[in-house]
Amino acid sequence: MKQVTLQNLKDMAKKSYYDLWGAAKSLNRDVKIYLHWTAGRYDQLFSDYHILITGNGSVYVSTDNLNELKKATYMRNTGSIAIALCCGYDAENESHLGNYPPTQIQLVAMAQVICVLADALDLTIDLNRVMTHAEAAKNKDGLATHDDYGPYSGDPDTRWDLWVVKEGEAPWSGGDYLRGAANWWRGQRLLRG
Numbered sequence: 629m630k631q632v633t634l635q636n637l638k639d640m641a642k643k644s645y646y647d648l649w650g651a652a653k654s655l656n657r658d659v660k661i662y663l664h665w666t667a668g669r670y671d672q673l674f675s676d677y678h679i680l681i682t683g684n685g686s687v688y689v690s691t692d693n694l695n696e697l698k699k700a701t702y703m704r705n706t707g708s709i710a711i712a713l714c715c716g717y718d719a720e721n722e723s724h725l726g727n728y729p730p731t732q733i734q735l736v737a738m739a740q741v742i743c744v745l746a747d748a749l750d751l752t753i754d755l756n757r758v759m760t761h762a763e764a765a766k767n768k769d770g771l772a773t774h775d776d777y778g779p780y781s782g783d784p785d786t787r788w789d790l791w792v793v794k795e796g797e798a799p800w801s802g803g804d805y806l807r808g809a810a811n812w813w814r815g816q817r818l819l820r821g
């Protein structure tokens with residue numbers, strides 16, 4: 629694991645631009661950014677994701693190659709980048725996020741990372757290109773990539789990463805919150821001078 633700056637990430641994304649787009653287009657998709665939580669503690673890093681954000685907002689990468697195939701988002705990993713917040717340990721449901729809920733500084737960092745990657749990769753920041761794992765599990769982008777294993781699916785392996793980002797908020801609000809915050813940073817021309 630290596631700690632990186634937003635500028636480092638932007639450079640990495642530019643370096644992987646054609647590899648990521650080639651992989652995504654081989655499946656007739658645009659490049660996707662998936663947003664996860666690790667279901668671990670604030671300082672636990674896992675190599676299942678390209679990019680990790682710890683509880684204090686520090687950003688790490690598990691690879692030098694953002695096109696490396698990870699096993700983060702079932703049936704959706706080709707041509708995608710997985711970002712994870714290090715949090716969510718013992719989270720039970722949208723009303724009980726446990727002792728390691730996303731921190732405010734983590735959420736800001738994730739929004740900035742999304743913005744910088746989307747800029748480097750020419751991506752619109754919308755539901756079709758930037759999804760929480762909860763939304764991806766539910767095929768919210770309309771791609772029937774796999775059976776529904778999202779919230780309410782009853783799947784024993786249900787994934788609901790970032791369904792909400794704060795305890796007690798409305799179901800499905802997490803993705804909109806993060807995309808909205810990322811688009812706000814885009815409006816600030818983050819790293820674009």
Ligand SMILES: [Zn+2]
Pocket residue numbers: 663664665700761787789
């Ligand atoms: Zn996940």
